[in-house]
Amino acid sequence: MTSKRRWTWLLGVLAIAAGLSMMVAAYSAAGTKHKTAATKPIGTLRAVIDTIDYLDPQQAYTGQSWWAMWNVYETLLTYRHVDGPGGYKLVPGLAQSLPTVSRNGKVYKFKLRKGLKYSNGAAVKASDFKWAIKRGFLATGQGVGFYTDIAGAEAYSKNPTPQGNIPGIIVNNKKRTIVIKLAKPRGDFLTILALLFAAPVPGNTGPAIQNGSIPGTGPYKFASYDPNRSFVMVRNPYFKATRFIPRGTPNRVEVSLIGDADAATQRVASGQADYSNAAISPDRIADAKSKGHLVLRDTANTYYFWMNIREAPFNKLKVRQAVNMAIDRKQMQTDVWGGLGKATQNVLPPTYPSYKKLSLYPHNLTKAKQLITQAGAKGATVKVWTRNVTDAVRAATDYQGVLNSIGLNASLTILPRATYYTTIGNVNTHAQTGWARWLEDYPHPLDWFDVLLNGNRITDQDNNNFAWYKNKKTDKEIEQLKKQPVLTPAVNAKWATVEKQIMQQAPWAPWSNRVFPEFFTKQIGCIHIQRLYGIDLARLCRK
Amino acid sequence: MAEPATDLTPLEDSAELLAAEEHEVQIVGRSPTYLAWRRLRRNYVALFSLGVFIVIVTACSLAPVYAHHIAHTGPNTIHSSEQVRVNGKLRKVVGGGSFYDAKTNTFVVRGVSILGPTWWHADGRFVLGSDSLGRDVAVRMLYGGLNSLKIGIGSAFICSFLAIVLALIAGYFRGWPDWIISRFFDLIWAFPVLLLAIAIGSALQVNGFHHFGINIEPGSLWIPLLVISYVLIPYIGRPLRGQILSLREKEFIEASVGQGASPLRIMFSDLLPNIASTTLVFFTLIIASNILTEAGLSYLGAGVQPPNPSWGTLIAEGQDHINTAPWLAIIPGLAVVTTVLAMNIFGDGLRDALDPRAKVRVEH
Numbered sequence: 065m066t067s068k069r070r071w072t073w074l075l076g077v078l079a080i081a082a083g084l085s086m087m088v089a090a091y092s093a094a095g096t097k098h099k100t101a102a103t104k105p106i107g108t109l110r111a112v113i114d115t116i117d118y119l120d121p122q123q124a125y126t127g128q129s130w131w132a133m134w135n136v137y138e139t140l141l142t143y144r145h146v147d148g149p150g151g152y153k154l155v156p157g158l159a160q161s162l163p164t165v166s167r168n169g170k171v172y173k174f175k176l177r178k179g180l181k182y183s184n185g186a187a188v189k190a191s192d193f194k195w196a197i198k199r200g201f202l203a204t205g206q207g208v209g210f211y212t213d214i215a216g217a218e219a220y221s222k223n224p225t226p227q228g229n230i231p232g233i234i235v236n237n238k239k240r241t242i243v244i245k246l247a248k249p250r251g252d253f254l255t256i257l258a259l260l261f262a263a264p265v266p267g268n269t270g271p272a273i274q275n276g277s278i279p280g281t282g283p284y285k286f287a288s289y290d291p292n293r294s295f296v297m298v299r300n301p302y303f304k305a306t307r308f309i310p311r312g313t314p315n316r317v318e319v320s321l322i323g324d325a326d327a328a329t330q331r332v333a334s335g336q337a338d339y340s341n342a343a344i345s346p347d348r349i350a351d352a353k354s355k356g357h358l359v360l361r362d363t364a365n366t367y368y369f370w371m372n373i374r375e376a377p378f379n380k381l382k383v384r385q386a387v388n389m390a391i392d393r394k395q396m397q398t399d400v401w402g403g404l405g406k407a408t409q410n411v412l413p414p415t416y417p418s419y420k421k422l423s424l425y426p427h428n429l430t431k432a433k434q435l436i437t438q439a440g441a442k443g444a445t446v447k448v449w450t451r452n453v454t455d456a457v458r459a460a461t462d463y464q465g466v467l468n469s470i471g472l473n474a475s476l477t478i479l480p481r482a483t484y485y486t487t488i489g490n491v492n493t494h495a496q497t498g499w500a501r502w503l504e505d506y507p508h509p510l511d512w513f514d515v516l517l518n519g520n521r522i523t524d525q526d527n528n529n530f531a532w533y534k535n536k537k538t539d540k541e542i543e544q545l546k547k548q549p550v551l552t553p554a555v556n557a558k559w560a561t562v563e564k565q566i567m568q569q570a571p572w573a574p575w576s577n578r579v580f581p582e583f584f585t586k587q588i589g590c591i592h593i594q595r596l597y598g599i600d601l602a603r604l605c606r607k
Numbered sequence: 608m609a610e611p612a613t614d615l616t617p618l619e620d621s622a623e624l625l626a627a628e629e630h631e632v633q634i635v636g637r638s639p640t641y642l643a644w645r646r647l648r649r650n651y652v653a654l655f656s657l658g659v660f661i662v663i664v665t666a667c668s669l670a671p672v673y674a675h676h677i678a679h680t681g682p683n684t685i686h687s688s689e690q691v692r693v694n695g696k697l698r699k700v701v702g703g704g705s706f707y708d709a710k711t712n713t714f715v716v717r718g719v720s721i722l723g724p725t726w727w728h729a730d731g732r733f734v735l736g737s738d739s740l741g742r743d744v745a746v747r748m749l750y751g752g753l754n755s756l757k758i759g760i761g762s763a764f765i766c767s768f769l770a771i772v773l774a775l776i777a778g779y780f781r782g783w784p785d786w787i788i789s790r791f792f793d794l795i796w797a798f799p800v801l802l803l804a805i806a807i808g809s810a811l812q813v814n815g816f817h818h819f820g821i822n823i824e825p826g827s828l829w830i831p832l833l834v835i836s837y838v839l840i841p842y843i844g845r846p847l848r849g850q851i852l853s854l855r856e857k858e859f860i861e862a863s864v865g866q867g868a869s870p871l872r873i874m875f876s877d878l879l880p881n882i883a884s885t886t887l888v889f890f891t892l893i894i895a896s897n898i899l900t901e902a903g904l905s906y907l908g909a910g911v912q913p914p915n916p917s918w919g920t921l922i923a924e925g926q927d928h929i930n931t932a933p934w935l936a937i938i939p940g941l942a943v944v945t946t947v948l949a950m951n952i953f954g955d956g957l958r959d960a961l962d963p964r965a966k967v968r969v970e971h
Binding site for chain 1: 931
């Protein structure tokens with residue numbers, strides 16, 4: 065054997081050895097993976113959640129409904145099934161890819177994936193998307209306001225008929241294309257398309273509310289729905305997993321609807337249920353922790369007290385600043401939810417890339433009293449509004465105490481949960497100040513500043529800007545930023561500036577970014593939280 | 608010839624004289640009030656219940672004195688961030704709780720501990736402990752009792768007054784006034800008391816009442832007081848109307864009519880005294896019923912509005928902490944039970960004393 069041959073032989077042996085080693089390693093890894101995924105299936109997941117509003121994609125507008133429906137109805141674009149900030153990333157859902165967007169930010173072109181089917185076996189058509197948007201207007205769905213910037217939608221909304229047309233949505237069923245034209249550019253439009261309100265439904269679906277009976281395209285379908293009691297989700301036989309939309313791990317999800325948080329928690333503690341997202345009362349937290357898995361869900365929310373800048377004494381900046389200074393935000397976290405919240409002075413929650421921590425109002429009761437005296441507001445009568453929900457009453461009670469401690473004469477008005485927001489959002493109520501919270505609809509600063517603090521969007525009824533905050537400078541900046549199609553670092557910095565300018569005017573006293581406890585039995589593992597929709601059914605497993 | 612009957616004086620064969628002759632004991636005439644009192648004072652359980660009720664009323668009436676001079680706090684004053692010296696040791700009013708650790712960017716999950724009853728070991732502060740916002744439970748109990756009693760007794764007065772007036776009109780005039788008033792009673796009677804009270808109470812709590820020159824703000828104690836007065840009218844009015852209808856047929860009323868007495872005079876001078884004992888019994892029983900209704904309404908959020916305390920709101924607030932701070936719900940619960948039981952037992956005793964054959968009870 066020549067030296068060359070010897071080397072060739074030696075290299076060959078080494079290559080074979082390396083190849084074999086890699087095969088063994090790969091096999092071991094595959095075996096491990098296989099073991100994790102397949103040997104511990106979840107089977108049936110028994111969940112307990114708070115009551116829901118609807119199980120109809122064009123109607124549902126609660127986090128509870130969306131948690132379930134995200135697994136039943138797919139939208140053109142959706143969010144990644146990952147933990148943390150990555151969960152905010154938009155990815156193709158029913159669309160083949162992310163859309164092409166025109167330079168002026170007004171035209172969006174989509175193409176549907178091939179071979180899409182609903183859970184009843186019917187093919188998904190491009191026209192079903194258009195019907196879903198029209199259906200929202202026909203049924204006066206809760207989310208139609210998001211879609212009025214589509215060209216012609218505003219006019220359609222005034223006289224919606226099934227035969228009527230929204231010219232801004234052009235569909236081609238053969239080519240599976242959807243073209244959406246906007247009347248004016250809107251930076252958050254892609255996130256709006258990812259809302260479940262825009263989930264396509266079969267063209268023969270009537271506009272009337274249909275809870276749980278509309279076929280969807282997601283990994284599950286609703287098998288039954290007993291209003292205010294329970295619903296069941298089973299696998300959708302026509303669902304095909306994609307890179308971004310995985311299969312769920314449970315074969316069946318049985319959901320009980322229980323409004324009483326203690327009862328819901330007890331179900332899990334006693335092993336009658338696997339999971340509950342009920343707001344565990346602060347003094348049961350330690351007990352719950354010892355009986356199961358307690359996972360804290362860090363969602364984007366801000367709890368705040370609004371101060372109506374049109375109504376005395378909050379028409380004076382010094383009074384609003386005094387209130388912000390008087391609130392002991394750290395103590396309030398303990399008082400209201402046993403410490404499961406982060407003190408904040410920001411409008412935006414810290415989960416946003418636009419977030420820049422504000423510390424404009426350090427807790428200083430003496431200074432706050434001085435400001436009230438300087439404003440001539442000592443002894444001013446103030447009515448604090450809140451809704452009849454335990455944590456809201458507790459927070460408002462604390463807030464009322466704060467207002468009294470700085471020299472105002474505050475009393476509490478508690479409204480039923482169902483009528484609270486419509487009452488305080490009515491101009492004739494002349495509500496001075498009160499409790500409110502905002503949970504994101506979609507991850508974009510516009511969902512906060514445009515909806516809650518843009519003076520141009522104030523309405524006499526159903527107003528979301530409870531502070532009736534109107535400021536030429538910040539309103540103009542919001543309108544300009546609305547046109548920015550992408551949240552670049554520069555755009556995020558501008559949003560942070562707007563936020564600071566607003567908070568210098570103190571129309572709000574933000575006080576908490578709450579975390580929500582999710583409670584599991586010890587048998588449930590692989591608990592992952594999608595930032596927008598909560599517990600991810602695609603990654604759960606049983607221990 | 609027989610002696611004329613007129614020679615016989617009435618006293619000669621009167622029962623008193625005959626009894627005196629037989630037993631040599633003078634029988635003295637007693638008024639119904641005296642007889643009732645004599646029967647009542649022999650009923651020790653009823654008297655004890657009255658005593659308990661008086662003690663509760665007195666204690667609650669002294670709430671401002673207790674709050675100012677002993678507990679040194681108000682019913683709604685929050686002390687959650689404070690510490691109190693119990694048996695010489697400093698203790699947090701509301702301690703523990705989870706917290707956010709910025710260094711590790713995680714939450715440390717811990718339970719909240721609420722200061723329990725100090726039983727006078729903290730210079731009169733937090734005698735019955737604290738609630739989750741660090742408010743003095745004893746102070747809130749007394750103020751809560753004051754509110755509950757104000758509503759209970761106040762609505763009993765209003766309810767009884769309206770029921771008597773309506774029953775007198777219906778029973779005396781009969782005919783169409785009776786028909787209208789009876790249908791009004793039937794209408795209210797057709798609804799379950801608590802449901803009707805919740806419906807009216809919730810509606811009024813939103814905007815208050817601003818009609819006919821009356822202005823009642825949301826959150827005012829007048830709302831539960833008037834709502835309870837209104838919904839319980841037929842429960843007194845209907846039995847009284849029946850009694851008046853029966854009395855209306857008696858000879859003494861016919862005699863008054865014959866003598867030309869005015870309807871008002873007959874109603875208030877002849878009929879009213881004859882239903883006084885029944886009314887008195889109803890009044891005591893309705894106080895107990897009203898306190899219960901108020902507790903129910905406030906528990907459900909349609910009565911006294913937080914942060915103002917009442918026994919009902921205190922039970923509702925305490926319910927959230929039943930596992931770790933059970934006294935928050937048990938103490939106001941016991942107060943309601945004791946007060947209602949005392950009033951019911953006393954009411955029954957009063958009924959037995961005034962008219963042992965009567966079957967007066969408040970049923971709804």
